[in-house]
Amino acid sequence: MAEQNTEAKLKNLLKQEKVQLWNPPYTNDDNQPGRQHMQELAERYAPLLCLPGSEVGGALETIRAQSVRRGNRNKKFRETNVATLELLLPRDSKKDPKMKNFLETRLDVLVQEVVDRIREDYDLKYIKLILNGKTLCADQRLDQQGVKNHSKMMVLKLSDAELKKQLNEEEEKRKNQNESIQRTQKGFQILSERDGSEDPDTTPFLEIADQKGNPLNIPHEEKKALILAMGFHEKGRSLMKRKQYDNALCHLLQADQQFSKCGSALLGSVDNFGVLQLDIVWCYRSLEALSCLDDGRSRLQRAESCFLQCYGQQQQRLLMIKGNTGREEVLFLRLYLLQSLLSYLDGNDAQAQQQLSKVESLYGRLSLDSDKMTHLMSLGFTEREARLGLRACQGDLQGAANHISNQRQDREELKQRERQKRRSRMEAISTLAEMGYSRRDAARALHHANGNVDRAFEILLDSRQTAQATNNNTEGTVSPERVQQLLYLGFDRAASEAALRRTGGDVQSATQLLLDGQGARSPELLSASSPSTSSSSSSPSSEEPSTSSNSTENDDELVNEVLEDISRHEEDYLDLTLEEEAELIATMKTYLSRGPTHTV
Numbered sequence: 396m397a398e399q400n401t402e403a404k405l406k407n408l409l410k411q412e413k414v415q416l417w418n419p420p421y422t423n424d425d426n427q428p429g430r431q432h433m434q435e436l437a438e439r440y441a442p443l444l445c446l447p448g449s450e451v452g453g454a455l456e457t458i459r460a461q462s463v464r465r466g467n468r469n470k471k472f473r474e475t476n477v478a479t480l481e482l483l484l485p486r487d488s489k490k491d492p493k494m495k496n497f498l499e500t501r502l503d504v505l506v507q508e509v510v511d512r513i514r515e516d517y518d519l520k521y522i523k524l525i526l527n528g529k530t531l532c533a534d535q536r537l538d539q540q541g542v543k544n545h546s547k548m549m550v551l552k553l554s555d556a557e558l559k560k561q562l563n564e565e566e567e568k569r570k571n572q573n574e575s576i577q578r579t580q581k582g583f584q585i586l587s588e589r590d591g592s593e594d595p596d597t598t599p600f601l602e603i604a605d606q607k608g609n610p611l612n613i614p615h616e617e618k619k620a621l622i623l624a625m626g627f628h629e630k631g632r633s634l635m636k637r638k639q640y641d642n643a644l645c646h647l648l649q650a651d652q653q654f655s656k657c658g659s660a661l662l663g664s665v666d667n668f669g670v671l672q673l674d675i676v677w678c679y680r681s682l683e684a685l686s687c688l689d690d691g692r693s694r695l696q697r698a699e700s701c702f703l704q705c706y707g708q709q710q711q712r713l714l715m716i717k718g719n720t721g722r723e724e725v726l727f728l729r730l731y732l733l734q735s736l737l738s739y740l741d742g743n744d745a746q747a748q749q750q751l752s753k754v755e756s757l758y759g760r761l762s763l764d765s766d767k768m769t770h771l772m773s774l775g776f777t778e779r780e781a782r783l784g785l786r787a788c789q790g791d792l793q794g795a796a797n798h799i800s801n802q803r804q805d806r807e808e809l810k811q812r813e814r815q816k817r818r819s820r821m822e823a824i825s826t827l828a829e830m831g832y833s834r835r836d837a838a839r840a841l842h843h844a845n846g847n848v849d850r851a852f853e854i855l856l857d858s859r860q861t862a863q864a865t866n867n868n869t870e871g872t873v874s875p876e877r878v879q880q881l882l883y884l885g886f887d888r889a890a891s892e893a894a895l896r897r898t899g900g901d902v903q904s905a906t907q908l909l910l911d912g913q914g915a916r917s918p919e920l921l922s923a924s925s926p927s928t929s930s931s932s933s934s935p936s937s938e939e940p941s942t943s944s945n946s947t948e949n950d951d952e953l954v955n956e957v958l959e960d961i962s963r964h965e966e967d968y969l970d971l972t973l974e975e976e977a978e979l980i981a982t983m984k985t986y987l988s989r990g991p992t993h994t995v
Contacts, residue, residue, distance in 0.1 A: 403742025416459035478544035502538040506531045525549035579630045636773045644678040669701030721786040722969045728757040767792050779970045823848045877902050900941035
């Protein structure tokens with residue numbers, strides 16, 4: 396990192412002075428260095444960096460030679476589509492440890508072709524290629540996996556046993572990772588479609604609420620995207636806790652895609668988006684994916700903007716809502732720490748030190764007295780409650796105990812309100828059911844009427860009249876798409892078409908009607924079907940994928956699976972032990988203590 400820091404400082408100086416080392420007088424026509432001018436430049440820059448002239452001269456020559464080679468390779472890539480890749484070989488495979496190794500290739504070739512060339516050129520038997528912390532798949536093209544001109548690829552050497560193990564592990568890992576993403580997406584898609592109209596005891600649903608537990612009124616499509624985004628984020632955070640950073644990153648990037656479908660007004664009102672950006676960059680750091688710095692820098696900027704918009708300048712909005720800001724300060728600690736790391740790698744030691752000073756100040760306030768933690772836990776509070784409570788109250792023991800007790804009481808009151816709301820809802824559904832409507836339809840109408848029984852009755856009445864009118868006007872015409880939905884559930888085509896006619900094309904009602912008849916057409920359905928289909932078989936086709944009951948069971952399994960990754964504590968994302976942060980703080984202090992800092 397020290398060499399990278401020195402070169403970054405020099406590049407900043409060169410950029411400020413608009414010095415182009417690849418052009419005369421610093422580079423001659425034969426691409427050799429203009430030694431006198433290079434020496435003068437090194438002598439001028441050495442005092443600014445407080446480094447020996449020879450060290451600065453060597454770094455400048457490295458930058459110059461890289462620039463010349465890069466220019467030549469760019470020209471070759473433009474003219475021939477042949478890219479140059481840098482190979483980070485195993486240490487014992489390098490002929491000269493100080494020399495870099497390159498490979499020229501087109502990017503539209505399979506990775507296996509490149510693997511074969513490297514094995515032959517460097518006498519390596521079994522290898523795998525790593526790009527940005529990810530193993531390249533041998534059966535895919537280079538460009539399909541993000542390889543570009545000038546990309547750096549790590550070459551890892553494997554033994555026979557390791558090769559077999561790697562192939563098995565890679566296949567299993569890829570399979571598990573893809574399956575995890577698909578199951579997470581499917582589970583939260585199911586939850587995003589649920590509107591809370593059914594009994595939450597048997598059909599769980601997710602509700603987006605503000606920091607005080609009040610439901611937010613969000614347009615349906617935006618709410619679906621937000622639930623998917625938050626679902627992928629929760630899964631990614633769960634994997635981060637288990638140190639599975641590569642798999643976590645895949646889920647976090649999926650969350651980022653879903654957040655992009657939400658409006659800027661919504662993203663500016665919740666801190667979830669900012670926390671996600673922090674988590675992604677933390678994964679980059681944990682995977683040592685330093686080539687992702689540009690992306691990391693922009694993500695930290697988005698995180699900081701999000702926090703300022705949500706919490707207000709000096710966090711006054713947060714203080715007004717929650718009464719304190721201690722718990723959220725862990726987010727700023729991690730933000731400033733990552734900013735310090737990126738500033739150092741950019742060669743800006745002064746900025747890195749400035750951010751690190753803010754980090755150390757926060758760390759001093761957020762580090763907790765173990766005796767106070769023990770005392771609170773002896774009172775029956777959990778470790779998480781003790782940690783969050785002490786940070787909320789700036790370490791005050793009595794204040795923390797009162798704060799935790801008040802939070803517990805608030806949660807219990809919220810649960811009581813939910814129970815009362817549920818009891819009232821079930822009573823209203825029973826009232827509508829006594830009027831001759833199904834409990835499912837009654838629940839949906841009540842949901843759309845915001846709990847008003849009279850309004851729900853009007854909705855049900857209007858819906859029945861509309862369905863009857865539609866049924867009379869269509870004269871047997873049904874939507875092929877809706878028929879296909881019922882066929883997918885395992886019902887017979889004739890019965891599906893008849894049920895849709897009977898219910899005015901409503902898929903939910905048609906499904907319930909078919910379930911009530913266990914998939915067979917009742918006399919009522921037969922009377923509603925057209926003559927051309929009345930002789931068709933009424934049993935579910937053996938060629939259809941599965942029965943509706945199996946589909947429901949699979950849905951319930953997926954929903955229960957993804958719900959396990961959602962923390963039951965609303966401030967789980969703030970409950971950081973700061974152990975990993977302490978390690979990075981120590982590393983940064985070591986690097987920054989090597990010499991005086993200067994703005995470059």
